[in-house]
Amino acid sequence: MSTSQLQTGYQTELADFRVTFSRGGAYTAIVLVLLGVGLDYAQYPHLQTSFAVARLLVSLLIGGIVLMLGSALGRRLTPWLTLSWLLLPQAMISWMIWQTDGVQSPYYMGLNLAIFASGIALPFGLWQNLVFGVLSCCLYLLACLLPPHGGAPIGTMTVNVLLLLFAAAASAVYTFFNERVRFMLFRLKAEVSEKNAELEAINRKLLDIKGQLLQQEKMAAVGTLAAGLLHEINNPVNFCLMAIEVALEEPVAKTEAALQECLVDARHGMQRIQHIVSDLKTFAYRKPGAEVEAGTPFLFEKALDSAIRLIAHELRGVAVTRELPADTLVQGDEAAIIGVLINLLSNSVLAMRNAGTSGPAIHISVKWSGERLHVTVRDNGPGIADEYLARVFEPFFTTRDVGQGLGLGLSISYAVIERHGGLLYAESELGGWAAFSFDLSRAP
Template identity: 65%
Template structure:
């Protein structure tokens, strides 16, 4: 027997115990009602015994009720089969006493014994040995009731016929229970297989979503790379010419004598230098093809951080970005992908803080070396993430943004990027106070 089958049977037994507990409680209440309603039959068949039988029925119902109450205790839950078997014998004992007190083998109550046997086999999740034992006990009760009857056995053939009939009912009920039990286990096994298949399908869909997201991101990177390659030639030359012209103009006597003109040229120079920085940052993505990575290239994390802040300047308007970095930030990996991760973290933080109306929004980037890896913490003072959403932020297509403002793939892609670098991206948050994302990168060899 394989380990998986043993585990499956163990789980099945636990589920079967819960099912038996439910059946015992529901069946017990039903039996109590039927036992009490049986007083109508006493009135029709044996009106002279009605009062005594009524008392017996009430006592039997009370005993069954006490047994059902015990099922709500821990000990009762553990021994549900024994308790159920015990209270099921109470109606059989009651009916057998009625047979003894009336006509023996001539009593019509023997039919109640056979009906109860079939009801136990069909309605209760009993084992076939338990059902057989219940049937044999019923045969014994009937035998004692008839033989101990004050008038003795008046019709031996009828007594033997009914005794054999009760035994056959017990045997048939046991056979039915045996196949019912096997069918129940097969159904449970099928449900377990379906659950496993659904779980595998869900994981496959999640992996597919991540792959699609990564391909989409790589296509975007390729498009940026193509644009960057063109910008290198089309923008750098005119920017250099402009910078050269500004430098020459700033040396003119008229400029030196005019503070306002000098300020204008200084602003123009800074603007051109900013264009140079942006083009330089975009070089990171140049000449990249979809599906390719540069995971073994050393780069300065500090430089990647600068690039991401400049490229995300539009989203970070009004947000104070501070840093706390070690003197050495040389790491190894795919610089463009890490820039993409930082841009995504900054954009999410800025959007959340702007949407929540955070006063003095800020993002603080802190890094330190530990065990040969640079551990990075990106923390904002925004509205935080709700606890029920914190565990789901890395799920593909999960987003709290409004429709049309994002696919919910950014963090799942960022998680995959960090994972490709041998690290882990995880989130922390205090609702209403702050959110932090942490990841680590390998030191350059």
């Protein structure tokens, strides 16, 4: 924290401190002023009535100043308002000295008491304290020198004035060092607060690093497993793909639309097997933000058709509606996008079935926005709780029962869309619906 910021913060806190202490001191002064009727009764019973009226009037005036402290203007003028209400009892005491025995009056001690209190207990500034001390001395001199006390003992009066000046000087010193101590305490508090904030930031960074290290270990394990699977599965999958390609070239397949469709679906299924393992490996060692390095144009509509056909058994009893533009030609990895769609559709179906949704339905909305094709898969299921919505794409995060899923489907889907230069995000209304959206680039 810079010196200017520290000074600004200190002045703000000091303003609150001054208002609070000035108000408390004023209440104390009112109590002491009113309790002084006991002294009046003991020393000057014949003046008790007039003194009581004076005490009541001063107490009311102090109360009025206390009310002013609550305003914005009063907050800015707190030191001078404090000086004002402190001078009211001093003026009253000086008048009582003049009304009684002048230099010999016992009320003189009240002046000293107020001067010491201003330096020790009240948040006065140095100059305000000096002004208060000098004015108190002037009031005392007037009380002692005005008729009928013109012939007051000069020695006693001089001693009393010097004692008032000594008290004012001592109070000024107290004020100076109290101010410094307050500033040092504020600076220490500010430093402690700043260090605590730094420690909290360091702790957050350490937690992030710990989480990243754990995640890297998990991803390394997934990558090792995926690499082994890719090696073991690729050969039989390639044989199947080769056989499917040969079958597609047969005259019977070309004349039988149903057979050709089945073979095409089988080919997509084999490609999906390849890409699932490949995506796992890519996900384990992915570079966030990296776009697809090589992609081919494909019709998103056909990819959607393939995804719906491949999980048709899961979609039984679910109303699936689509809203697509005439042109859906995009650039990317068709098999990977099919995998994303399958994952989103499967998750929707599972969530609706687990919640017992009445009339389960999925609506797929596709539209162009500039050079990006925006896709939204929305269901009328139970929705996603707010505490889970921000975590659905975290690897290994799942709300399913143990053994029902690894929590990798949405993470892998997120990585796939990220590699395509897009963003996969979730929206939901708990108890109403859930929607997952992503975007793809237009084919050149």
